[in-house]
Amino acid sequence: MATETYYQLSSSKKERIMEAMIDEFSAVSFSLASINKIIKQAKISRGSFYQYFKDKEDCYLEMLKQIAQEKMELFKDVVALDPEASVFDHYMHMINQIEIWMLKRPKYFKVSMHADFDKSDFIQKLSVDQPDLGNYFLQLIKNDIKRGIIKESTDPQLLSDVLNSINKSLLLDYFKKEDYLGMSLKTESILAIIKNGVLNPLGEKHV
Amino acid sequence: MATETYYQLSSSKKERIMEAMIDEFSAVSFSLASINKIIKQAKISRGSFYQYFKDKEDCYLEMLKQIAQEKMELFKDVVALDPEASVFDHYMHMINQIEIWMLKRPKYFKVSMHADFDKSDFIQKLSVDQPDLGNYFLQLIKNDIKRGIIKESTDPQLLSDVLNSINKSLLLDYFKKEDYLGMSLKTESILAIIKNGVLNPLGEKHV
Amino acid sequence: MATETYYQLSSSKKERIMEAMIDEFSAVSFSLASINKIIKQAKISRGSFYQYFKDKEDCYLEMLKQIAQEKMELFKDVVALDPEASVFDHYMHMINQIEIWMLKRPKYFKVSMHADFDKSDFIQKLSVDQPDLGNYFLQLIKNDIKRGIIKESTDPQLLSDVLNSINKSLLLDYFKKEDYLGMSLKTESILAIIKNGVLNPLGEKHV
Amino acid sequence: MATETYYQLSSSKKERIMEAMIDEFSAVSFSLASINKIIKQAKISRGSFYQYFKDKEDCYLEMLKQIAQEKMELFKDVVALDPEASVFDHYMHMINQIEIWMLKRPKYFKVSMHADFDKSDFIQKLSVDQPDLGNYFLQLIKNDIKRGIIKESTDPQLLSDVLNSINKSLLLDYFKKEDYLGMSLKTESILAIIKNGVLNPLGEKHV
DNA sequence: GATGAATGAGAATTCATTCAT
DNA sequence: GATGAATGAATTCTCATTCAT
Numbered sequence: 001m002a003t004e005t006y007y008q009l010s011s012s013k014k015e016r017i018m019e020a021m022i023d024e025f026s027a028v029s030f031s032l033a034s035i036n037k038i039i040k041q042a043k044i045s046r047g048s049f050y051q052y053f054k055d056k057e058d059c060y061l062e063m064l065k066q067i068a069q070e071k072m073e074l075f076k077d078v079v080a081l082d083p084e085a086s087v088f089d090h091y092m093h094m095i096n097q098i099e100i101w102m103l104k105r106p107k108y109f110k111v112s113m114h115a116d117f118d119k120s121d122f123i124q125k126l127s128v129d130q131p132d133l134g135n136y137f138l139q140l141i142k143n144d145i146k147r148g149i150i151k152e153s154t155d156p157q158l159l160s161d162v163l164n165s166i167n168k169s170l171l172l173d174y175f176k177k178e179d180y181l182g183m184s185l186k187t188e189s190i191l192a193i194i195k196n197g198v199l200n201p202l203g204e205k206h207v
Numbered sequence: 208m209a210t211e212t213y214y215q216l217s218s219s220k221k222e223r224i225m226e227a228m229i230d231e232f233s234a235v236s237f238s239l240a241s242i243n244k245i246i247k248q249a250k251i252s253r254g255s256f257y258q259y260f261k262d263k264e265d266c267y268l269e270m271l272k273q274i275a276q277e278k279m280e281l282f283k284d285v286v287a288l289d290p291e292a293s294v295f296d297h298y299m300h301m302i303n304q305i306e307i308w309m310l311k312r313p314k315y316f317k318v319s320m321h322a323d324f325d326k327s328d329f330i331q332k333l334s335v336d337q338p339d340l341g342n343y344f345l346q347l348i349k350n351d352i353k354r355g356i357i358k359e360s361t362d363p364q365l366l367s368d369v370l371n372s373i374n375k376s377l378l379l380d381y382f383k384k385e386d387y388l389g390m391s392l393k394t395e396s397i398l399a400i401i402k403n404g405v406l407n408p409l410g411e412k413h414v
Numbered sequence: 415m416a417t418e419t420y421y422q423l424s425s426s427k428k429e430r431i432m433e434a435m436i437d438e439f440s441a442v443s444f445s446l447a448s449i450n451k452i453i454k455q456a457k458i459s460r461g462s463f464y465q466y467f468k469d470k471e472d473c474y475l476e477m478l479k480q481i482a483q484e485k486m487e488l489f490k491d492v493v494a495l496d497p498e499a500s501v502f503d504h505y506m507h508m509i510n511q512i513e514i515w516m517l518k519r520p521k522y523f524k525v526s527m528h529a530d531f532d533k534s535d536f537i538q539k540l541s542v543d544q545p546d547l548g549n550y551f552l553q554l555i556k557n558d559i560k561r562g563i564i565k566e567s568t569d570p571q572l573l574s575d576v577l578n579s580i581n582k583s584l585l586l587d588y589f590k591k592e593d594y595l596g597m598s599l600k601t602e603s604i605l606a607i608i609k610n611g612v613l614n615p616l617g618e619k620h621v
Numbered sequence: 622m623a624t625e626t627y628y629q630l631s632s633s634k635k636e637r638i639m640e641a642m643i644d645e646f647s648a649v650s651f652s653l654a655s656i657n658k659i660i661k662q663a664k665i666s667r668g669s670f671y672q673y674f675k676d677k678e679d680c681y682l683e684m685l686k687q688i689a690q691e692k693m694e695l696f697k698d699v700v701a702l703d704p705e706a707s708v709f710d711h712y713m714h715m716i717n718q719i720e721i722w723m724l725k726r727p728k729y730f731k732v733s734m735h736a737d738f739d740k741s742d743f744i745q746k747l748s749v750d751q752p753d754l755g756n757y758f759l760q761l762i763k764n765d766i767k768r769g770i771i772k773e774s775t776d777p778q779l780l781s782d783v784l785n786s787i788n789k790s791l792l793l794d795y796f797k798k799e800d801y802l803g804m805s806l807k808t809e810s811i812l813a814i815i816k817n818g819v820l821n822p823l824g825e826k827h828v
Numbered sequence: 829g830a831t832g833a834a835t836g837a838g839a840a841t842t843c844a845t846t847c848a849t
Numbered sequence: 850g851a852t853g854a855a856t857g858a859a860t861t862c863t864c865a866t867t868c869a870t
Contacts, residue, residue: 194405253858255855461846572807579791612816612818656860
């Protein structure tokens with residue numbers, strides 16, 4: 001949604017601007033982000049900013065586009081896995097990818113976390129969520145049930161939700177700690193629980 | 208931390224003010240909340256506001272107190288459960304309580320979600336988190352392992368984290384949808400997964 | 415100008431109020447003085463304050479009255495000096511009295527210094543100055559000229575002004591330093607200069 | 622400390638702003654000065670003001686700079702005097718300069734008088750005083766003593782203080798009267814007193 | 829196309845004064 | 850006569866946006 005003028009800018013300038021926006025929008029939420037800081041860091045004039053973007057919202061959207069592009073690339077790789085792999089393998093693979101991504105682009109990740117929590121009308125209208133991801137795992141689960149890997153009694157949608165929950169919760173934790181290591185390891189342990197359950201098969205009386 | 212003046216106000220006025228504060232602080236984060244909106248909705252003058260509260264932070268703290276009080280009551284009930292009950296029973300009980308609470312006071316919950324994400328120094332200093340809850344479940348889990356209800360091989364801390372994750376994630380979901388029904392039901396299904404696992408014990412070849 | 419209500423107050427209460435006013439008006443200028451602080455220190459209610467005094471100006475005037483009374487007493491003593499004494503003796507006597515007064519009531523002195531510099535319309539209208547003092551010394555000087563103590567060529571008004579200048583300047587200095595000792599000593603040295611001059615009678619070529 | 626933006630303003634605009642600031646800061650003390658009044662008089666918007674100056678303190682400092690500049694020029698001329706001249710000649714010369722300055726820029730002088738009395742932390746930190754002036758005269762006095770112009774028995778520091786007192790006091794007087802004429806004339810008479818003393822050398826009996 | 833000065837609504841907070849109880 | 854809650858205009862300062870050059 002940025003203007004023609006913006007797209008015709010030199011790559012280096014566009015990158016400078018993009019970096020400034022990402023720095024700001026990853027540091028604070030949309031509503032609190034300051035155009036002042038962005039133009040100072042990007043070393044462009046106030047007037048130029050408004051010749052590139054209609055307004056604050058517009059520049060934010062442009063930045064989201066950038067992030068989305070990289071995400072797309074991430075998920076391409078997720079898909080590129082042994083077709084025989086179970087949903088858990090896929091999930092682990094995704095977590096691995098996310099971990100790599102977060103280490104590589106911690107700010108992109110922060111941006112989406114902020115977006116998740118900004119309640120301003122504008123941000124709410126954006127569906128920043130990865131809309132396909134839920135469905136993607138759902139299919140894998142159904143397939144695994146068919147293949148006999150997962151119990152027939154399992155509700156595929158529910159398992160998909162659980163996986164998503166785990167994912168989100170982990171991200172949230174790491175967002176707060178600002179320390180992105182150990183995600184894969186922890187995820188693996190959690191998956192073990194989900195796969196095998198925690199109840200003692202010998203404990204008769206309870207539950 | 209509110210002033211004497213505030214506490215001596217008529218109940219109806221205090222409630223009007225409290226409602227206005229909750230409306231505002233549940234709608235946006237602390238930093239973005241507008242005293243202007245609060246006093247307009249509460250129909251008090253700017254001067255009165257500052258006779259009730261030292262500043263924005265003070266009024267926020269007063270509101271938290273209110274929320275905390277109701278939470279306390281909630282957890283009283285959680286504790287009052289059959290001592291023989293498993294951690295899962297306790298967890299379900301808590302979820303039930305939360306569901307009731309969220310239906311009754313959906314905005315209270317929103318406030319804490321915002322607090323979770325406000326990075327301002329002031330909010331960061333507040334430990335709005337329920338600090339004991341994690342530990343509480345941890346003890347129950349350890350006990351259940353001792354009692355043979357839960358597998359010895361289970362890492363208590365991890366299971367505790369998972370339960371917490373589920374909890375947070377569910378809340379987050381419902382926070383976004385602003386639709387708090389079905390939490391208990393869904394939780395029950397999820398617990399079933401965690402208890403028994405989803406792997407097909409007969410499915411040899413995979414995983 | 416205070417109200418009847420005020421004057422009918424118990425002495426102890428009036429004193430409490432007066433002390434609070436003096437503390438405040440000696441600490442900062444009239445415009446910056448805070449009624450809040452006064453009523454807090456005096457332990458009276460806001461409403462009472464406005465039942466005692468019409469407004470801030472009114473309470474200030476009441477306080478000035480108090481100070482004026484003590485000043486009057488001071489000058490009574492100044493007059494009570496050997497009628498043969500020169501204007502310089504009188505001056506020294508006054509400075510001694512002032513020094514005593516300032517040590518005893520440093521705040522009274524600060525009040526007048528603040529008044530001297532407050533340019534608000536209200537304060538300007540007040541002639542806090544000791545209107546008679548200038549004239550008083552003028553008479554003494556004229557007398558000393560007649561008596562042959564002071565040169566005939568001396569302009570009495572001018573000498574009076576000089577004495578006043580010295581006085582004010584010293585007070586100003588001590589006000590800033592907030593250290594009231596040594597005034598008398600310094601004054602004595604200065605008077606020596608004024609009495610005898612500083613020019614070397616043998617220095618022919620210059621001046 | 623003003624911003625680049627300010628310095629790049631057209632002269633006429635800068636003068637309009639400077640005049641408004643001087644009007645306000647000469648009318649009341651720093652703490653009481655109102656940015657509102659300044660921007661209204663200068664006919665600039667609130668936003669502009671804060672694009673020129675960081676805050677109230679900053680604009681005040683900018684104004685002081687202006688005053689300092691003119692003072693500098695004043696003292697250049699004071700120094701440019703016959704090296705044989707006595708301290709009294711220098712003093713008179715300075716007073717003459719001050720009189721000219723005060724007639725030309727009466728408000729500048731008022732500003733410094735206010736600064737002298739503002740007890741706010743910010744103003745206190747500024748040493749608006751002419752720190753070298755006292756010392757400057759002290760050196761001249763010592764020199765005049767050496768040269769035999771001034772009595773050896775004279776305490777140089779004391780005489781310097783007296784000259785300063787006279788200066789301040791005169792300024793203070795004229796500040797209050799807002800009438801700056803006759804300063805030089807009066808000073809000359811006062812100096813005569815200080816030079817020659819007022820005591821009648823023939824008056825034996827007294828003092 | 830680029831610049832950056834100008835704008836003004838909105839933010840939090842203070843304080844002398846009024847008035848119902 | 851005493852109380853203290855209520856008021857609102859005033860304060861300083863911020864920031865997204867516009868517009869003349």
